[in-house]
Amino acid sequence: MTSEPTTHWTIKDAAALYGIDAWGKGNFGLNAAGEVTVKAPFVSGEIAVPLTEIVAGAVARGHNMPLLLRIENLLDDRIRLINETFRAAIADVGYRGEYQGVFPIKVNQQCQVIKEICRFGARYHLGLEAGSKAELLIALASLPEHGLLILNGYKDREFVDLGLWANKLSYRCFFVIESPAELPLIIERSRALGIAPLLGVRVKVSAKVGGLWTETSGDRSSFGLSPTQLIGVVEQLKNEELLDCLQLLHCHLGSQIPALADIRTGVREASRFYADLVREGAPLSCLDLGGGLAIDYTGTLENQVHSRDYQLADYCHTLVATIAATLDPLGITHPHIVTESGRAMIAHSSLLIFNILDTMHFEAEPFPKTLPPDAHPATGQLFTLFKHLADTDDLIATYQGALAGRDTLRELFRGGEINLRERSLAENIFLAIAQHIASRLVALTTIPAELAGLKANLADIYYGNFSVFQSLPDTWAIGQLFPVMPINRHLEAPTREAIISDLTCDCDGKLDTFIVAGKEQSTLPLHPLRDEEDYLLGVFLMGAYQETLGDLHNLFGDTHVVSIRINEGGGFDVLNELNGDTIAEVLSFVEYHPQTLFEAFRSRVEGAVRAGRMSVAERQQLVEEYAANLNGYTYFEQ
Numbered sequence: 149m150t151s152e153p154t155t156h157w158t159i160k161d162a163a164a165l166y167g168i169d170a171w172g173k174g175n176f177g178l179n180a181a182g183e184v185t186v187k188a189p190f191v192s193g194e195i196a197v198p199l200t201e202i203v204a205g206a207v208a209r210g211h212n213m214p215l216l217l218r219i220e221n222l223l224d225d226r227i228r229l230i231n232e233t234f235r236a237a238i239a240d241v242g243y244r245g246e247y248q249g250v251f252p253i254k255v256n257q258q259c260q261v262i263k264e265i266c267r268f269g270a271r272y273h274l275g276l277e278a279g280s281k282a283e284l285l286i287a288l289a290s291l292p293e294h295g296l297l298i299l300n301g302y303k304d305r306e307f308v309d310l311g312l313w314a315n316k317l318s319y320r321c322f323f324v325i326e327s328p329a330e331l332p333l334i335i336e337r338s339r340a341l342g343i344a345p346l347l348g349v350r351v352k353v354s355a356k357v358g359g360l361w362t363e364t365s366g367d368r369s370s371f372g373l374s375p376t377q378l379i380g381v382v383e384q385l386k387n388e389e390l391l392d393c394l395q396l397l398h399c400h401l402g403s404q405i406p407a408l409a410d411i412r413t414g415v416r417e418a419s420r421f422y423a424d425l426v427r428e429g430a431p432l433s434c435l436d437l438g439g440g441l442a443i444d445y446t447g448t449l450e451n452q453v454h455s456r457d458y459q460l461a462d463y464c465h466t467l468v469a470t471i472a473a474t475l476d477p478l479g480i481t482h483p484h485i486v487t488e489s490g491r492a493m494i495a496h497s498s499l500l501i502f503n504i505l506d507t508m509h510f511e512a513e514p515f516p517k518t519l520p521p522d523a524h525p526a527t528g529q530l531f532t533l534f535k536h537l538a539d540t541d542d543l544i545a546t547y548q549g550a551l552a553g554r555d556t557l558r559e560l561f562r563g564g565e566i567n568l569r570e571r572s573l574a575e576n577i578f579l580a581i582a583q584h585i586a587s588r589l590v591a592l593t594t595i596p597a598e599l600a601g602l603k604a605n606l607a608d609i610y611y612g613n614f615s616v617f618q619s620l621p622d623t624w625a626i627g628q629l630f631p632v633m634p635i636n637r638h639l640e641a642p643t644r645e646a647i648i649s650d651l652t653c654d655c656d657g658k659l660d661t662f663i664v665a666g667k668e669q670s671t672l673p674l675h676p677l678r679d680e681e682d683y684l685l686g687v688f689l690m691g692a693y694q695e696t697l698g699d700l701h702n703l704f705g706d707t708h709v710v711s712i713r714i715n716e717g718g719g720f721d722v723l724n725e726l727n728g729d730t731i732a733e734v735l736s737f738v739e740y741h742p743q744t745l746f747e748a749f750r751s752r753v754e755g756a757v758r759a760g761r762m763s764v765a766e767r768q769q770l771v772e773e774y775a776a777n778l779n780g781y782t783y784f785e786q
């Protein structure tokens with residue numbers, strides 16, 4: 149449907165509508181030409197490069213849409229920002245420990261990403277957190293010397309052995325004990341290999357936090373030790389004369405925690421655990437507070453699941469000050485503070501760009517000003533409603549009357565009492581009524597509940613060349629919101645209201661919740677398509693968790709990935725290009741052998757030649773096309 153007409157549309161209106169200055173702060177913005185830019189900070193000033201230029205560079209290198217774009221500068225900057233902000237908070241509070249960050253590999257395991265994290269993180273001694281054997285293998289081959297390695301998750305003998313050997317490779321490798329059953333194995337292997345372990349204990353913090361991911365904390369969390377188990381582990385370590393190995397206390401309150409007050413409560417409780425373990429004689433030196441630092445996806449800075457009611461500086465200050473305030477009265481030395489911020493470190497640096505293939509409109513086609521003489525009385529009633537729209541004030545009654553009229557006419561059609569042409573006329577009259585009512589709702593401050601769904605029901609469908617399940621799985625699985633907006637044309641008012649549907653044949657494959665002007669809305673204002681011109685949408689801040697959670701629904705595979713670095717002198721370099729999955733690759737993931745498929749198809753075509761249905765030249769063309777498709781992209785290609 150169309151949205152309200154705006155006479156003097158400016159870039160400011162576009163920025164306010166899509167919220168880009170709020171969620172994109174410092175990283176994304178709009179330029180005078182109405183294009184979304186990526187902004188990279190340099191000592192000499194900020195360089196802004198339009199996304200359209202970057203996309204053109206990728207397309208020129210043979211990477212069509214959809215495309216995952218990684219911007220190295222943004223990752224570099226985020227690592228710097230988190231570390232420097234903690235340092236500033238430490239200086240401000242007069243805290244006597246240091247800050248040490250750790251990147252949890254599960255948040256984005258992609259090889260290129262881990263490499264960049266280790267490279268940019270080196271100046272801050274950024275460590276890694278591994279939660280499985282596969283992640284441990286990545287860490288052991290990636291982490292710079294003397295790096296901090298935190299091992300969570302289930303630990304079998306191989307995992308424990310590798311972790312112990314890691315200490316000989318100069319790493320400071322902590323086994324975080326999540327259940328009392330893990331300790332005997334670690335002790336046994338440590339004695340067998342003659343390598344003393346570094347140990348941490350994960351505690352269950354009872355303070356509940358808000359957000360979409362709350363199950364990681366509280367009594368019923370499947371992770372961490374209860375107070376009784378904690379005492380048991382300490383006793384066991386004392387008996388084995390290994391208490392000096394226990395140097396770290398770990399807790400993880402959850403991911404994307406929206407309220408700073410919840411974080412403060414959790415940190416206070418963790419600090420109390422820390423204090424009492426020290427008083428039990430454990431030589432603790434690190435307090436690891438896990439992840440949870442949220443991203444303000446909506447840009448609204450509020451206590452709701454897709455946002456947060458604090459800035460990075462508030463988070464850092466709260467952690468540092470709360471630990472100090474809890475430990476100081478007890479005379480306990482300030483620990484080094486470790487955090488495992490994954491989302492906050494990586495989300496900004498990736499965005500998905502896809503083109504719109506087609507649109508569907510739900511609006512009335514022009515219909516005659518008078519009804520045909522043989523029209524059914526029910527059509528006549530609907531038409532009368534339409535003609536009196538301008539004089540009615542009761543929009544609810546009119547809409548309900550129109551709905552009832554349309555239902556009646558649909559029933560008459562099913563019963564064979566009206567024909568296809570009259571049904572079509574009735575549907576058009578109904579749409580015209582609905583559109584009129586929707587246009588009058590714009591002026592209302594509160595929309596009556598009876599009319600609440602009207603706008604969404606009239607929204608256009610924009611068909612996007614991407615798969616929600618492959619590229620944005622959390623939008624489907626848990627209703628996660630990401631900022632979505634066109635990457636250019638912001639000098640024009642977006643005159644359509646739309647939802648976005650993906651390529652999969654699945655009614656869940658869509659984006660239908662957006663943040664528009666700071667509010668959750670069921671439709672997104674977009675521009676009408678133009679002939680011969682791609683309309684490109686960007687999904688922003690999606691670098692955390694999406695890539696490996698994505699699946700092969702309808703056999704849409706990985707998208708192309710292009711990593712770029714913005715240069716201080718302007719422009720950008722393409723650093724790394726990864727081709728998306730080919731159809732053959734995706735088929736082999738589900739146990740087909742592309743070669744066998746090809747041969748089976750070829751012999752079928754040969755059969756058609758034998759039967760005289762096809763010439764040899766046609767056979768050759770078809771066989772070549774099949775082969776080309778096997779090696780092609782799984783997405784729509786122009």
Ligand SMILES: *Cc1c(COP(=O)(O)O)cnc(C)c1O
Pocket residue numbers: 252254255277300400402403404438439440441488489490491492692
């Ligand atoms: C998932 C996880 C994290 C990352 O949390 P974010 O909210 O992404 O920062 C950190 N630590 C542990 C133990 C985790 O399981």
